[in-house]
Amino acid sequence: MPRRKAGTLLPLEVRILEIARKAQSDGNPMYGFALASALSDDAGKSLTSHGTLYKALGRLADAGLLETEWEDPEIAEAEGRPRRHLYRISLRGSAALIEARTVPAVSARPLSTLRPVQP
Secondary structure, X not given: OOOOOOOOOOHXXXXXXXXXXXXXXXXXXXXXXXXXXXXXXXXXXXXXXHHHHHHHHHHHHHOOOEEEEEOOHHHHHHHOOOOXXXXXXXXXXXXXXXXXXXXXXXOOOOHHHOOOOOO
């Protein structure tokens, strides 16, 4: 599989940044399961696999596009559940999201211009 060009975002990563920005502007924390639910609601399909989701979150965090922290243990304890790993979009992530939205998508060549290969 060819590697993607450095500095480009996959569609899943763009969508994660969009959801993170919306959650942050609404004042809601973003954590893995809530993000997976939002992604599945958008696509109208089942949850994104955890392996795919958490690898994408890791790449975004490593690139400085998402900031991460562990939830306060007292909050989790009061709700009787494990602590959540919280994510929020960084300034760099906001800039990358704006750039990803402004770069025109590469369009496929129209089928009408394709010609059959002559033997």
